[in-house]
Amino acid sequence: MDNLISVADHPATTKPVATQSYERFDIFERIEHIIFLASFSILGLTGLVQKFSASPFSLFVMQTLGGIEGTRRIHHIAAFLMMWVTVYHIIAVLYRVFVLRVQWTMMPLLDDFTHLFQDIAYYLGFRKHKAYYGRYNYAEKVEYLAVVWGTIIMGITGFMMWNPITTAKYLPGEAIPAAKAAHGGEAILAVLAIIIWHMYHVHLKRFNKSMFTGKITHEEMEEEHPAELKVIETDAGWQRPAPQVIRRRQRTFIPVAAVMALVLSWGVIQFVTVEPSTALTTIPKGETVAVFVPITPTPRPTTTPKPTAEVVAGASSNSWDGNYSALFSNRCGTCHGRTAVSGLNLSTYQDALKGGSRGPAIVPGNPDASLLVQVQSAGSHPGQLTIDELNQVIEWILGGAPEK
């Protein structure tokens, strides 16, 4: 993809010899191509897996690269690399244009359209030959222009996504999702163009090694760049200027280029550092209220008031009927009522006097002999009478435990 702006600066060949090879790309261009290729591939892979992040392949790749955050980091590093190559390329092109004054062989011309039509005619069988290309044919020019266009779009949109807060200071917020859309669309276009166009022309049709060896054979020149070959052979092309001319031009170029390099480098540094922290790394706190805030428990329903014992008419208050039947029924009736635990049933006066399996519960006149008093005085009985109630019971027994 990295077809650089042209340099027809091959050493002017003396005489065409069949075995001759020509230098097509110098060492700097080849290194530049390799760096660009590496960064492009990394960007393409790490970018597209983000765009299609739901696919199993993307998940696998991201897992391998350390998750989505790792993938983004690699994408950013590769972008940084590509920006540097681009800066270098701009300065290198300016050097060729202003110092070496090469022909602008990468410039698209009307001829390129002519060549395209000639090739189509050839494909359809109306011509015997393909067009006679110069140093760069339309396929190569299209690729170069695609890289220029792509780098500009990707650089701008990439900046916007990388630095959204800075972007939103100058542009509407909407521009950021739009940048993302363009970045993704452009990525698909670039990667597929490489796969279809570049792969076919440079690898499939014939494996063209000149970008790595730098050399192109005479035969290949005849086949692919016959017009350029003609120019070279007739010495009609660009000639390298005399060394002193180059030096003179360099005297003006180098300071200007140095300033430019500084400015562009500053731009690249700005690109990656202008917004050091887009977002806080701390996690926003979700819920802010306390988790455990119990409702003050509703007081247990107050014990239902004991039914007023039915007082037998005429009964004294200090008698079984008048008081103690009701007291025992409430306090003791649960066990010593219908179920008569230990044989003791306190529901009737007679049963109470009779007592349970251990003996009489109430012995009139003698509280000490009454089992009820003994058990209650010891305390901790399930149906425990209060001290006052117990004293009343003792009084009542001392008084002969009258029924009425």
Next chain:
Amino acid sequence: MPARRVTLLLALGILVLLIIASVYPLLKTVAAPALQDTPAATAPVTPTPEPAPAATQPPTGNLSIADEVCLGCHGQPGQNMTLQNGDILELYVPAEMHQGSIHGQLGYACVQCHTTVGEYPHPSFSATDRRNVTEQLNEVCTRCHRQQNDFAKDSAHEAARARGVREAALCVDCHTAHEVRQLHDPRTGQLLEDVKTWIPERCALCHNAIYQKYQGSVHGSALSEGNPDVPTCIDCHGVHNIADPRTNSFRLKSPEVCAKCHTNPVLMSKYGLSTAVLDTYVSDFHGQTVALFEKQSPDAQVNKPVCYDCHGVHDISRVDDPHTGLEMQQNLLARCEVCHPDATTNFSAAWMSHYIPSPQNYALVYYVNLFYKFFIPITLGGMTLLVVMDASRMLINRARQRRKTARQATQTAPGAEPVIDMRIPALADTAATGTPVTPQPAEVEASVVSPPVNTEQPESTGIEEKAETQSNAPDQPASEPPDGANSSDSEVEHG
């Protein structure tokens, strides 16, 4: 012979089908328990936490003791027991309380839960305090509801209990002891209508501050108005296996919790809400990151927001609420600033507010997408067309050449078989003659060197074919069959 094979195959097929049929229900039952209590897997409208209580273990104890015997004592008020710390434990259970509960309705007797106290006098019982009574009796539920209890064992409540938080909920804290309610319609398996409002009230017993917030939210206020569509506590938090919502994994999974209802077209159409909220979230930077982390490292801490970071947790408000609604850009910006303190006015519009770009909303994004929708296929289509044409022409020429050489071979040596040479003709020739590459191109070169002179003028002006014939004199005969293989080589080479 074939008939036997057919029967053999049939028998094999039936066997395989039988095996599948017998294994299938097994697989289903294995999968079932996981689904039962996980709210994520249940129907979004009204989730069914547990379709029906399963009696996993028959109750033990003296079943001959009727409830009337127990109620003879415990049915009377004033039954108290003083615990070790002085707490009063009331032992009074009004008959109608138990009879009104689902257990009473189904005819479960007191002693089926209180298995140890059937005989009288009761065995001694002591507890340090009231909470301790609940702790001791909790296992009682497990006898029938083991599955629910197992789920509860994985809950945040159980984890808190393990840390020594005694208040952490036990069965009866939510379900009550003697007033256990029927929660589901046994026919549909759906929660009963009135249970919807009852659930948050139960949770509120301990989580009252959260409940107060919930009541003010879009969901909680609708619930109090009797809307059964809205989620209650359990729809997001689960039923028995309530997970700690403060973990990273809960956070990463939370968008799916919201999506359960918010991607349901039937439910959302009732309220005119978009079902694209999850998709639009996941296709954005924040949601994509969260979704990827959820898949690849679900326990990781991620600083990208999930639904509730913008919409609120328990106090989720309507998006058109004038004070908090995210539809207002200034409200949205306030949310952005929580994580992006440097954000300025324009920034909040970088989030597309769940809109799918259209000419009305986010038109710029829409048109960028539209541009690439055409630009990509046109560019790549043109490239592909040229590549296909180039490749086809090359293959056609090669095939023609092959036929020609074959024909020549038969002419020169009538008895010999035609040799089909797959290699590039130029190389094939050199290989055949054994001579190095050098001499051959010299001849080819002669034919090629001349044309460039003519590239510009004659071809672009005149009739293609005519120009061709004139300018490429040496190549011209190539197309004519009677001529030698040499010239046709060079023709192919150009292709």
